[in-house]
Amino acid sequence: MNVSVEPTSTATVSDEALRKVEEYIEQEEGAANHLGGWLGIFLATAAVIMSLFHMYAAYAIVPTQTLRPIHVAFVMSLSFLMFPVSKRFRHRIMWWDWIVALLAIAVAVYLIVGGDDFTDRNTSPNPWDVVFGVALILMVLEGMRRTIGWILPFISICFLAYAILGEYLPPPWTHRGYGIDRIVGFMYMTLEGIYGVAVDVSSSLIILFTIFGAFLQQSGAGKFYIDFSFSAMGGKPAGAGRTVVLASFLLGGPSGSGVATTVTLGTVAWPMLAKVGYERNAAGGLLAAGGLGAIISPPVMGAAAFIIAEFLKISYLDVLLMAIIPTSLFYIALFLMVEIDVRKYGMGNVIFQKVDTVWNLTRHYWFHFLSLISIVAFMMWGFSPVLSVFWATVVSFLTSFLRRDTAMISYDLFRGKGSISKHFFQSPLIQALKAGSTGMLGVGTTCAGAGIIVGVVTLTGLGLKFSSIVIDYAGGSLLLTAIYTALVVWVIGLAVPVTASYIICAVIAAPALIKLDVPDFAAHMFIFYYAVLSEVSPPTALSPFAASAITGGDPYKTTMQCWKYTIPAFLVPFIFVLEPSGQGLLLMGSTEALAAANWWSIAAVTVTAAAGIFSLAVGFQGWLLVRATMFERVLFCIAGFVLVYPGGVADLIGFGLVLIALLCHWWRGRTSPPAVV
Structure with missing residues (x-):
C-alpha cells in the first residue's frame, strides 16, 4: 500500500517538545530577557544602532584601535541588559545591570580617549589603567557566563591562574609568573589580549555575516530554501532524507547556527520523516547531522572559519576554497546514509509529493540564490571579505523588493498607506538589523573571552610547551600526534562552543602538528573540523538534544545516531594531515598554489x-x-x-x-x- 506524504502539512510537534527545544536553544544562546514597552524599544534601538555602526565601519575607515573597543562595549552592554544575572531576575533589568552596562561603555571610552599614550604604557600601567583593565576582565567573564554558561569562564579563570602562578608549577609547566598589572597591560592595553584576533574577526566579519544571515531570513530566503529542497528531492523513496540534507546545506547561510538549522528544519521535516519510516532517534540524528553540516558549508561557514583566515593571514576566499572538497565529502556521506536508510527502513513503497515544481519556485524566488552566491562573486571580483558581505547584504535588501511578499519594507509605506511606525519601525528591515546584533552576542562574548586565553598562551609561551608535551607522548609519530590532537580538541569541545574550542586548540594544539611539518593551513583545518564535533558531543550535544525534543526520542540515543551519520566524514581530516598528497583535499590551501596543482593527484585522493x-x-x-x-x-x-x-x-x-x-x-x-x- 502506497503512503502519500505531504511535506507542507502542519508539523505535529507538541508544546512540551517546543518548550524543550527553547531550553536547548537557551543553553547555546543564553536565557535572554523578553521585554516590552519602552525598555524593549530601547534595547531594539541599541541593537539596530550596533548593526548600523558595523555596516558603516565595513564601508568607511574606522581605526582598529577604535573599532574593537566599541564592538566589545556594544556586546558587553547589550549582554548585561538582555541576559539576566540569574533566571530569578529574568524579563526585567535590575539596577546593577545598568551599572555594569555603563561601565562597559566607560572602559571603551577611557581606552579611546587615552590614545597612543594609553597603549605606550602597557608595560607599566597606572592605577586607573589597572582598575579599568580588571573591570573589563571581570565583565568579560560575567558576560560569557550570562550568554553561554559557566564552563568557558571557568576555563578562562584557570588560564589566568596559570599566568599568575607559573613560578609555583612543576616542570614542564613552569614559567616566571606575571602580576596583575602586567596581565592587565597585556589583556587591556594592547591588541594581543581581549582586543586580539578573535575580537578583530568578531567586529569586522562575524557580525556582518550575522546581519547578512538575518537579512536572508527576514526576506523569506529560509522558507524558500526548505521549499526548494522539498521540490528538488521529492518523488523518490529517499526524498525525505535527501530533503533534510539539501535544506540543511542551504539553510546554513541564513541561520548561522547548527542548533537553529536543526530546529528550523526539524519542526517541518519530522512529520515527513516519521511517515516514511524513520524511527525517532534516527530521524533526530539525521536532523542534527544536517545542522552540523550548516556550520562547515560554504559560502557562509561558522564563525571559526573567519578566525582561521585571520590566524593564517589569508583571505576568507582561500578558506572557502579549502572547505569545498571536505564539505562535499561530508554531504556525500549523508546522502549515502539516507540512501541506505531507504532499504534499512523499508521505504520502497512511499510516494513523496512535492510542494511545488522546482521551476515555479525558482522562477518566482530565484533572487534568493543570487543573494547567497553574491558573497563569493564579490570576493572573486577583488573585494575584501568585509566589503563582500556588506554588498551581499545590500543585494539581499534590494532584491527583496522584486516581490511584494519578500519586500523588507512594505510597499504600502511608499504609497503613503498606514503609519510609518507600522510599516517601517516594525518592518523586516528593522527586525533584521536587530537580530543581526542580538544574534551574535554569545559569539561576541566568546571571542572576548577567547582573547583572555590566547593572551595567556602568548604571554607565557604555553603553546610551545603543550606541543612539545604532545609530541613527546606520541614519540614523534605524526599519526599518534594527530590522534592526540583530535582527542584534545574533542575533549575541549565537550564543554565549550565551536568558536571557543577552535581558538583554544589553535593556539595550544596546532603547533604540535606544525612542528611535525604539517602545513599550517592543514593543521588549522584539522582542528576546525574536530572543533565542530562539539555540536554533537555530550554533555553539550545541543543539536541532537534539540532534535530529540522535536522527535520525542532519547537525547543520548539521538546523539549516537548523529555520530553514526557524521563520523565517516569526520575521519577525512586525517587524510590531509598524515600525507602531503592528502593536502590535495584542501586544494593546496591557496588560490596561487591551486593554479600549479596536480589535478590528477587531487582527483585520486578525493576518490x-x-x-x-x-x-x-x-x-x-x-x-x-x-x-x-x-x-x-x-x-x-x-x-x-x-x-x-x-x-x-x-x-x-x-x-x-x-x-x-x-x-x-x-x-x-x-x-x-x-x-x-
Whole structure:
C-alpha cells in the first residue's frame, strides 16, 4: 500500500517538545530577557544602532584601535541588559545591570580617549589603567557566563591562574609568573589580549555575516530554501532524507547556527520523516547531522572559519576554497546514509509529493540564490571579505523588493498607506538589523573571552610547551600526534562552543602538528573540523538534544545516531594531515598554489576518500542491498579506516577489502530479499 506524504502539512510537534527545544536553544544562546514597552524599544534601538555602526565601519575607515573597543562595549552592554544575572531576575533589568552596562561603555571610552599614550604604557600601567583593565576582565567573564554558561569562564579563570602562578608549577609547566598589572597591560592595553584576533574577526566579519544571515531570513530566503529542497528531492523513496540534507546545506547561510538549522528544519521535516519510516532517534540524528553540516558549508561557514583566515593571514576566499572538497565529502556521506536508510527502513513503497515544481519556485524566488552566491562573486571580483558581505547584504535588501511578499519594507509605506511606525519601525528591515546584533552576542562574548586565553598562551609561551608535551607522548609519530590532537580538541569541545574550542586548540594544539611539518593551513583545518564535533558531543550535544525534543526520542540515543551519520566524514581530516598528497583535499590551501596543482593527484585522493566514506557508511549502518553480516561490516569498517590513511599500500589494501566485502554482500543479496527492520 502506497503512503502519500505531504511535506507542507502542519508539523505535529507538541508544546512540551517546543518548550524543550527553547531550553536547548537557551543553553547555546543564553536565557535572554523578553521585554516590552519602552525598555524593549530601547534595547531594539541599541541593537539596530550596533548593526548600523558595523555596516558603516565595513564601508568607511574606522581605526582598529577604535573599532574593537566599541564592538566589545556594544556586546558587553547589550549582554548585561538582555541576559539576566540569574533566571530569578529574568524579563526585567535590575539596577546593577545598568551599572555594569555603563561601565562597559566607560572602559571603551577611557581606552579611546587615552590614545597612543594609553597603549605606550602597557608595560607599566597606572592605577586607573589597572582598575579599568580588571573591570573589563571581570565583565568579560560575567558576560560569557550570562550568554553561554559557566564552563568557558571557568576555563578562562584557570588560564589566568596559570599566568599568575607559573613560578609555583612543576616542570614542564613552569614559567616566571606575571602580576596583575602586567596581565592587565597585556589583556587591556594592547591588541594581543581581549582586543586580539578573535575580537578583530568578531567586529569586522562575524557580525556582518550575522546581519547578512538575518537579512536572508527576514526576506523569506529560509522558507524558500526548505521549499526548494522539498521540490528538488521529492518523488523518490529517499526524498525525505535527501530533503533534510539539501535544506540543511542551504539553510546554513541564513541561520548561522547548527542548533537553529536543526530546529528550523526539524519542526517541518519530522512529520515527513516519521511517515516514511524513520524511527525517532534516527530521524533526530539525521536532523542534527544536517545542522552540523550548516556550520562547515560554504559560502557562509561558522564563525571559526573567519578566525582561521585571520590566524593564517589569508583571505576568507582561500578558506572557502579549502572547505569545498571536505564539505562535499561530508554531504556525500549523508546522502549515502539516507540512501541506505531507504532499504534499512523499508521505504520502497512511499510516494513523496512535492510542494511545488522546482521551476515555479525558482522562477518566482530565484533572487534568493543570487543573494547567497553574491558573497563569493564579490570576493572573486577583488573585494575584501568585509566589503563582500556588506554588498551581499545590500543585494539581499534590494532584491527583496522584486516581490511584494519578500519586500523588507512594505510597499504600502511608499504609497503613503498606514503609519510609518507600522510599516517601517516594525518592518523586516528593522527586525533584521536587530537580530543581526542580538544574534551574535554569545559569539561576541566568546571571542572576548577567547582573547583572555590566547593572551595567556602568548604571554607565557604555553603553546610551545603543550606541543612539545604532545609530541613527546606520541614519540614523534605524526599519526599518534594527530590522534592526540583530535582527542584534545574533542575533549575541549565537550564543554565549550565551536568558536571557543577552535581558538583554544589553535593556539595550544596546532603547533604540535606544525612542528611535525604539517602545513599550517592543514593543521588549522584539522582542528576546525574536530572543533565542530562539539555540536554533537555530550554533555553539550545541543543539536541532537534539540532534535530529540522535536522527535520525542532519547537525547543520548539521538546523539549516537548523529555520530553514526557524521563520523565517516569526520575521519577525512586525517587524510590531509598524515600525507602531503592528502593536502590535495584542501586544494593546496591557496588560490596561487591551486593554479600549479596536480589535478590528477587531487582527483585520486578525493576518490579514495569517497571510497573510505562509502565503506564506513555501510559498516556503521550495517546495510547495503540487504542487512550486512558482521563479517562484512568488519571488512567495510577496516577498509574505511585503511583508506583514510593516505599511501599506495594502504589504498591497495583498502580497495581490496572493499571489493571482497562487496562481492560477499552481492552474492548474498542475489538470494536474500531485503527485510524491514
